[in-house]
Amino acid sequence: MKFDILTIFPEFFESPFSFGIFKKALDRNIVELSTHDIRDYTEDKHRTVDDAPYGGGGGMLMKPEPIGRAVEQIRQEGSNSLVILTSPGGELFSDETARELAGYDQLVIVCGRYEGIDERVRELYVDREISIGDYVLSGGEYAASVIVDSVARFVPGYLGNELSPERDSFKESLLEHPQYTRPENYKGLTVPEVLLSGNHEEIRGWRRRESLKRTYLERPELLDRAGLSLDDITAIDDLKKSARPIFKAYIALVHYPVYNNRLTIITTAFTNLDVHDIARAGKTYGIEKFYLVQPNPEQQRLAERVLRHWTEGEGPALNKSRAEALEFVVIKDSLGEAVKDIERIEGKAPRVVVTDARPRENAIGYSEMREKMMRSGGDPFLLVFGTGWGLSEEIMEKADYTLKPVNGYTGYNHLSVRSAAAIILDRLFSCTI
Numbered sequence: 001m002k003f004d005i006l007t008i009f010p011e012f013f014e015s016p017f018s019f020g021i022f023k024k025a026l027d028r029n030i031v032e033l034s035t036h037d038i039r040d041y042t043e044d045k046h047r048t049v050d051d052a053p054y055g056g057g058g059g060m061l062m063k064p065e066p067i068g069r070a071v072e073q074i075r076q077e078g079s080n081s082l083v084i085l086t087s088p089g090g091e092l093f094s095d096e097t098a099r100e101l102a103g104y105d106q107l108v109i110v111c112g113r114y115e116g117i118d119e120r121v122r123e124l125y126v127d128r129e130i131s132i133g134d135y136v137l138s139g140g141e142y143a144a145s146v147i148v149d150s151v152a153r154f155v156p157g158y159l160g161n162e163l164s165p166e167r168d169s170f171k172e173s174l175l176e177h178p179q180y181t182r183p184e185n186y187k188g189l190t191v192p193e194v195l196l197s198g199n200h201e202e203i204r205g206w207r208r209r210e211s212l213k214r215t216y217l218e219r220p221e222l223l224d225r226a227g228l229s230l231d232d233i234t235a236i237d238d239l240k241k242s243a244r245p246i247f248k249a250y251i252a253l254v255h256y257p258v259y260n261n262r263l264t265i266i267t268t269a270f271t272n273l274d275v276h277d278i279a280r281a282g283k284t285y286g287i288e289k290f291y292l293v294q295p296n297p298e299q300q301r302l303a304e305r306v307l308r309h310w311t312e313g314e315g316p317a318l319n320k321s322r323a324e325a326l327e328f329v330v331i332k333d334s335l336g337e338a339v340k341d342i343e344r345i346e347g348k349a350p351r352v353v354v355t356d357a358r359p360r361e362n363a364i365g366y367s368e369m370r371e372k373m374m375r376s377g378g379d380p381f382l383l384v385f386g387t388g389w390g391l392s393e394e395i396m397e398k399a400d401y402t403l404k405p406v407n408g409y410t411g412y413n414h415l416s417v418r419s420a421a422a423i424i425l426d427r428l429f430s431c432t433i
Ligand code: 4GY
Pocket: 086, 087, 088, 112, 113, 114, 115, 116, 117, 130, 131, 132, 133, 134, 135, 136, 137, 138, 139, 140, 143
């Protein structure tokens, strides 16, 4: 495997590749690395590599001609080569990309500097644009060295015989289990007994379970891609009983104040299906309590009778899990009463999150909201769903966050509140094993 790096700072690469395993692989001719100074491919007296952007706006861009000339000379036509541009706008680099890139005989890596490169270099020369993460570096050189190092690990022979890149994280989409070396007791912390037991079968089982536990607690989204055995799934089911990411979320279904189709404020009627389905979804996703906000006394009585049917008398015997779901439904006169109830339970007012089927300015996206909830350290949130034609402005205004509407790639958007609630709960609290 040959790495050719195009840069205006070739010296950058002197030190990173002159140590350890990479250096050894260079000496053994497993990998080759050459840096090329883009200035050497200029044709003017000042060896100019940058110029101002058309349309103004300040900053400088990398000129196309020197890069084009360099690529044309360096790229080995006909061989199995690929031209890569490192840029924050590229596809996100991963273990999988590294594995794939290791299949080429030559990687030509163009390091962007200044404000970026002329678009025509992309069009004419770049096969793949790769980003190493969502942040901006002062130059593509940092990214290029990350790519070179991680790709090299997948080049046959790079790690020697005894080590395999497959052994490490990410191939299986699981984090590494904890590791210990001597001393057995360090500052009062001792090595887990099983690792001293010499029982390799048990050690293997312990390591696997610890890997699963770390992944489940620290990077649960990785489990989505992990190849799990039934034993693994059972181990994770056990974990679910003892620990979950810390979040405290409550939901409310508001029947007043909401709009009707002419945007006047009304009270809507109790809907059996909505209450049952949202309760069961809420229970599934770890919601603490489900408030039915309904000020109408007759409607309250009706809702209570339905809930009692399942939670008292014969109900629980007929359907235990449905009873469990409906037991956490509480009727309140107003959203304010629900907030007070949470304050009483948690000793802290919840942050209120509202939902709306109509687009609004400053609405927050689902990944951002999920991160906020998962990283709140246990501070409570109240997720509010409207009925009718949506929550009144009075409620929307007072909320801490407004979620974006649930959408597909069509212009059509007419979900029932129970569908929207299920989708939103899944986006915020799903555990994908
Ligand atoms: N992130 N992943 C990255 C980067 C520096 C301005 C274009 C990244 O790959 N490269 O931040 N590169 C920028 C600096 C010009 C390259």
